[in-house]
Amino acid sequence: MARGARRSSVSGPRPDGAATRASLLEAAGPVFAEHGFDRATAKEIALRAGANAAAVNYHFGGIAPLYAEVLAEAHRRLVNYQALARAASVDTDPKDRLRRLIGLLVRVVRSQGDASWPARLIARELVSPTPHFERLRREELEPKRALVFGVIAEIMGVSTDHPLVAQAALSIMAPCFMLLIAEKRLSEVMPPLGRGHVSNERLAARLAAFALGGIAQLASGEGEA
Numbered sequence: 001m002a003r004g005a006r007r008s009s010v011s012g013p014r015p016d017g018a019a020t021r022a023s024l025l026e027a028a029g030p031v032f033a034e035h036g037f038d039r040a041t042a043k044e045i046a047l048r049a050g051a052n053a054a055a056v057n058y059h060f061g062g063i064a065p066l067y068a069e070v071l072a073e074a075h076r077r078l079v080n081y082q083a084l085a086r087a088a089s090v091d092t093d094p095k096d097r098l099r100r101l102i103g104l105l106v107r108v109v110r111s112q113g114d115a116s117w118p119a120r121l122i123a124r125e126l127v128s129p130t131p132h133f134e135r136l137r138r139e140e141l142e143p144k145r146a147l148v149f150g151v152i153a154e155i156m157g158v159s160t161d162h163p164l165v166a167q168a169a170l171s172i173m174a175p176c177f178m179l180l181i182a183e184k185r186l187s188e189v190m191p192p193l194g195r196g197h198v199s200n201e202r203l204a205a206r207l208a209a210f211a212l213g214g215i216a217q218l219a220s221g222e223g224e225a
Contacts, residue, residue, distance in 0.1 A: 027048035028067070028070045030117040038130075042062075071122075071135070074117070079140075084101065098151050106176065109179040110195065122180070126177070127181065148173075149166070149169060172207075175207055
C-alpha cells in the first residue's frame with residue numbers, strides 16, 4: 001500500500017504549465033512598466049505571479065526573452081492588428097478609411113489610464129529603446145505600419161515606398177504618440193485637449209481633417225519647399 005501510495009504521488013497531475021506561463025506574463029507587464037527592463041528582476045515577477053523563483057527561466061529561458069514577449073503583448077493589447085485591418089478595409093473611399101484609423105488610434109490611446117501597463121511599457125520602450133525593440137518592430141509595428149501606409153498611399157496616388165507617404169504618416173502618428181506618453185501633462189498645459197473639453201470623436205475628426213488637408217497639399221506639390 002505504501003509503495004502504491006508513493007507511486008500515485010509521483011504520477012499525479014502536474015501544475016498547469018500554460019497557466020503559470022500566463023501568470024508570469026501578466027505579472028511581468030506591470031513590473032517592466034514600473035522598473036524598466038534593466039531594473040526588473042525575475043524574482044519579483046515570479047513573486048507577483050505566485051510562482052517558483054526559477055519559473056521565469058523554465059518557461060521563457062530568462063528575463064530577456066520574457067521582456068521581448070511582454071513587449072509584443074503590450075503592443076497587441078494597445079493596437080490590435082485585426083482591429084486596424086477592419087478599420088482599413090471597411091469602405092472603398094481611402095479617406096474614410098483613414099478617418100476610421102485615426103478614430104481607432106485616438107480611442108486606444110485615450111482609453112489608457114495611468115494604471116495601464118501596456119501604455120506605460122510601450123511609451124518607455126519608444127522613449128528609451130532596448131535591444132528588444134527590433135522584435136517589436138518586426139512582429140508588431142511593421143505589419144501595422146504597412147496597413148496605414150497603404151491607405152495613405154492610396155489617397156495620394158503613389159506607391160507605399162514613396163517618401164511622401166512616410167512624411168504624411170509622421171504627421172498622423174505624432175499626435176497619437178504624444179497622447180500616449182503624456183496625455184495628462186498635455187491637458188494640463190493645454191486644457192482644451194483634456195477629455196472634459198473634447199470627445200474622442202471630435203478630436204479624431206479634427207486630427208483627420210488636419211491630416212487629410214496636409215496630404216492633399218503634399219500630393220499636389222504645394223507642400224514642397
